[in-house]
Amino acid sequence: MTSFSGNTLCLDRSDINTDEIIPARYLTEIEKTVMGPHLMEDLELEGFDPKQDLQGIGVLVTRENFGCGSSREHAPWALEANGIHVVIAESFARIFRQNMYNCGMLAIALDSRDIDRIFKAAEKTAVHVSVEVNASEIQVTADQKTWTISFAISEFDKALVKAGGWVEYADKNY
Amino acid sequence: MGKTIAEKIFETHLVDQPFGEVNVLRLDRVFCHEITTPTAIQDLVARGKDRVFDPDKIKAVIDHVTPAKDSKTALQGKILRDWAHRHKITDFFDIGRNGVCHAIFPEKGFVRPGFTIIMGDSHTCTHGAFGAFAAGVGTTDLEVGILKGVCAFQKPDTLKIEITGQLRPGVFAKDVILEVIRQISVNGATNQVIEFAGPVVDAMTMEGRMTLSNMAVEAGATSGICRPDSVTVEYLWPFIKDEYPDRQAALEDFSRFMPDADAVYADHTIIDVSDLPPLVTFGYKPDNVKPVSNMAGTRVDQVYIGSCTNGRIEDLRVAARVVAGKKIADSVRAIVSPATPDVFSRALEEGLIKIFMDAGFCVTNPTCGACLGMSNGVLASGEVAAATTNRNFNGRMGKGGMVHLMSPATAAATALTGTITNSHLFEQ
Ligand code: SF4
Numbered sequence: 207m208t209s210f211s212g213n214t215l216c217l218d219r220s221d222i223n224t225d226e227i228i229p230a231r232y233l234t235e236i237e238k239t240v241m242g243p244h245l246m247e248d249l250e251l252e253g254f255d256p257k258q259d260l261q262g263i264g265v266l267v268t269r270e271n272f273g274c275g276s277s278r279e280h281a282p283w284a285l286e287a288n289g290i291h292v293v294i295a296e297s298f299a300r301i302f303r304q305n306m307y308n309c310g311m312l313a314i315a316l317d318s319r320d321i322d323r324i325f326k327a328a329e330k331t332a333v334h335v336s337v338e339v340n341a342s343e344i345q346v347t348a349d350q351k352t353w354t355i356s357f358a359i360s361e362f363d364k365a366l367v368k369a370g371g372w373v374e375y376a377d378k379n380y
Numbered sequence: 381m382g383k384t385i386a387e388k389i390f391e392t393h394l395v396d397q398p399f400g401e402v403n404v405l406r407l408d409r410v411f412c413h414e415i416t417t418p419t420a421i422q423d424l425v426a427r428g429k430d431r432v433f434d435p436d437k438i439k440a441v442i443d444h445v446t447p448a449k450d451s452k453t454a455l456q457g458k459i460l461r462d463w464a465h466r467h468k469i470t471d472f473f474d475i476g477r478n479g480v481c482h483a484i485f486p487e488k489g490f491v492r493p494g495f496t497i498i499m500g501d502s503h504t505c506t507h508g509a510f511g512a513f514a515a516g517v518g519t520t521d522l523e524v525g526i527l528k529g530v531c532a533f534q535k536p537d538t539l540k541i542e543i544t545g546q547l548r549p550g551v552f553a554k555d556v557i558l559e560v561i562r563q564i565s566v567n568g569a570t571n572q573v574i575e576f577a578g579p580v581v582d583a584m585t586m587e588g589r590m591t592l593s594n595m596a597v598e599a600g601a602t603s604g605i606c607r608p609d610s611v612t613v614e615y616l617w618p619f620i621k622d623e624y625p626d627r628q629a630a631l632e633d634f635s636r637f638m639p640d641a642d643a644v645y646a647d648h649t650i651i652d653v654s655d656l657p658p659l660v661t662f663g664y665k666p667d668n669v670k671p672v673s674n675m676a677g678t679r680v681d682q683v684y685i686g687s688c689t690n691g692r693i694e695d696l697r698v699a700a701r702v703v704a705g706k707k708i709a710d711s712v713r714a715i716v717s718p719a720t721p722d723v724f725s726r727a728l729e730e731g732l733i734k735i736f737m738d739a740g741f742c743v744t745n746p747t748c749g750a751c752l753g754m755s756n757g758v759l760a761s762g763e764v765a766a767a768t769t770n771r772n773f774n775g776r777m778g779k780g781g782m783v784h785l786m787s788p789a790t791a792a793a794t795a796l797t798g799t800i801t802n803s804h805l806f807e808q
Contacts, residue, residue, distance in 0.1 A: 221566055221665060225773040230752045234445070234452040236418050236459070248775050271567040274600065275773060277502040278416065279518035300534075300571050300602055301502060305518035361399035362532070372532070376524040377429065380395065380404065 208368060210291045210312060211336035212264010216328040219251055222268060223275035224302065228284040230276075241280050242287030265292040265335045267324050273302025273313075282309050292337055294344070296321055307363045308372040312337060314344070314357045323353075339367055382640030385605050386536035386573040389513040389637060393496045395530055402532045405513075408495040410525040412440040413481050416500030418459040420523040432467045433529035439490055440464050441473040443481050444748040449755045479720030479746035482506035482594065482688035486586070487720055489619030493608035493634040498525050503688050503770065504603075505596045509589035510616070511608030511637050513573070516597060533602070536573045537646040539564075543580035545654030550806025552698070553588035554690055554768065554787035556580065557595040558659040559651060562669035570600030572646055575639065580653055581606055586615040587694040594689045595770050598666040608634040658806050660766075661785040664774040672790055675800045681763040683714040683795040684777070685788055686744075687751040690768035691719030693726050695788040700732040702792035702803045708740040709798030715757045717744045741795070753777040766794040 226249040228241055235241060246256045266285070272295040273281060282305045285293070292312045306313035314337070327333050327348035334347040344355045369375040383391070396404040410433075417440065424430050432438055440460055448454035457474075464472035473484060482503055485491065493511030497504060500522040507514035517531060525531050541560055561568075574596045581589065589606045596604025606612075613620075613630045624630040658672040685691070685699050696718060708714045716736050718724040724746060727733050736743055742757075749756030751769040753776055759765055761780025768791050769776075772783040784800060793803035 223773050225771075225776055229775060229779065230754055231779070233415050233752075233754070234450070234456060236422060236452075236456060238419070248779065250774065271570065271600070274566060275502065275771065277500055277504075277516040277518050279419070279500075279520060282518075297567070297570065299600060301516055301518055305520065308518060308520035360401045362401045365398065372520050372524055373423070373427065373429075373527070376528050376530065379398075380528045380530050 207310065208339040209337060210264070211334070212289070212292070213262055214265045214267050214324065214328060214333045214335050215259055215263040216325050217251060217254065217266065217268040218325060219268065220270035221274055222249065222272050224273055224278050224281045225275055227273065227281040228278065233278060233280060238283040239287045241284035245284040245288050260288055264289055265294065266290055267321065268293070268295045269321065270296045272298050274299035277301045279305045279309070282306050282311055286311065292335070294321070307366045310367050310371040312339070312367065316355060316357060320355050339364060381644060382642035384536070384538040384639045384643045384645065385511060385575055385607065385637055386513050386538055386603065389494055389496060390536055392494065402534055404530050404532045405496050407498060407525055407529050407531055408437060409490060409497040410438045410522070410529070411481060411485055411497065411499035411504065412438060412460065412522070413444060413501060414442045414456045414460045415444045416519050416522060418456050420500065420519045420526060421459055421463045423523055424527060429527055432469070432526050435467050435469045437529065438469050438526065439471040439485055440469055441478050441481050441484060442475065443478055444752065445755045446478055446747045447475055477721060479723070480688045480691060480748055482590070483692055483719035483723070486510065486590065487722055489616060492616070493612060494637040498522065498531050502597045503594050505601060506590050506594040506688055508593040508596065508603045508605040509586060510612055511605060511634065513603050513605065515602050534571060536602070537571065538573045538575050539569050540575050540577060540645040540648045542578035542648070542650045543576065543653055544578045544650055545580065545652040547580060547653055547656065548806065550789055550803055551656055551658055552787045552789065553584055553591040555656055555659045556653055557592050558661065558669045558785065559653065559656055561595060561599045561667045563651065564599050564649065566599060566665050566667045568599045569596065572601055574599070574601045574604045576604060576606045582609065585694060586611060587692045590692070591689055595666070598770060607638055658787060658790050658802055660790060660800055661772045664772055666770070666772055666785065672786065672800060672802045675784070676802070678784070678800040679764065679798060680712060680766045680784070680794055680800065682757060682759060682765045683712055683791050684750050684757060684765055684767040684769065685715070685791050686717030686719060687748065687769040688719065689770040690788050691717055691723065693723045695768065696723065696727050696732050697730070699788040699792035700735045702789055702805065703739040703796060704735050706739055706796050708795040711798040712795055714741045714795040715744060715750065716741045717749055717756065718746055720746050750777055753781070766791050766800060
């Protein structure tokens, strides 16, 4: 896939870890989709209710070092099972970021001003985001206003997203 | 221009640099356990690619939940077991021979300086203690590693952390790494490799270095590497004695992976540990760290001594020294989990198991167990644990539970009083 879009959920905290994204007690599951209902069920954040707030969301927006902790790819799978294919943050933990691209999903780092603007808009109204991978552009729509943010993505990560993930890419190339 | 250890390893393992952006490396080892590997196996099967690149370079263990606690964990073990047999992976460690992955694989001699290693487990950085580049990866990277024997990494920017001074009695590698994480933060080494150096690291045993490297990922690091030296050679000697005429020859060979004197580092931090007291975490992030004395008196419900951080024989020896001849507090439950069968039998021979049992500890078989809150000592909501593990995330050892990370000496002393306490090994 080369374009993604959806309504956003803003999580105003840094260092959200993989145990908060998907707790270890679900690591006994071997089907990826089973993770779905448990996404962020242990995340304690004022005003956040995972049961309600994840409904109809396609994009997550958050602060620094998202996905720190364990290597579990169950974290991206739990997002994917909920239709969330894009996470936008100020920064990511390495393994989480790699896992997202390896699954053909997007982990986009933006600077804090761009993130602040999305957070501000989300305080008042629903925010919709669409991402064009080829153009490296994000369109943010809130309250009938639309603005564009360009983001950095390496050619390699683009190739992974286009190939549908690292297994396909690696099997073809190595 | 000089090179760091990681740069030298990358150079000798480079397969491809797609778009000039990332480094696809040839892997010397792919380690597997039963939590993250079954999904990779199933995906490979579903894609019609149920193959392995080299059964001799793949090592597998059932360690996280063992013996199985229910049908689901039994199935995870079965998928790994069947796969190992199907592909003739002879180094597969099943019940009775299994132990915590990052303790048993080094103990079996599977790691060498200069190796590239991946595993679907974030604490794979532990093996960096041997001068290897070892990194935790997700299931997809693991899958490609199994299939093709390669993995892609960014350029290894290296953060040099030099530990100077001299550790006081009762202060250990665990306290050092907690201090490192406190100083550089949970995000301080993200996308970087840490290279540990300095006289304190040089003086550490391989066990101590493994404790140090183990928690590099808690600062975000891709790998935490110690320089290979005569301590490394001595540890590995039983496994390499046929490959080299003598220890000196092995040391010379390993020195290929020593950093150059003019190596270029992204950053260089010097930490003098001469005044360092024993440390403990508070809160839910590994960089929330305080001296034990500042937390003294905090009540705990459970003490856990084990894991890939501090479940080795040296750790058990220290803990046993603290509890010998004493009893744990009535208010506390204490669990010790030797990390491998070898650690267990040595502890048995040395009388440590008896000391723990007489003190009122529960001794479990080697497993990750309570470390990640999946079995063997899960906390109830609202309970507090003192643990020698590596991660204090909210709910890590059980939903609603709190974890304080500390050294085995501090954990043992805490078991005796039921509250966070400095051990008698540390003199104020
Ligand atoms: S002991 Fe704990 S940290 Fe180490 S591999 Fe097992 S679960 Fe992970």
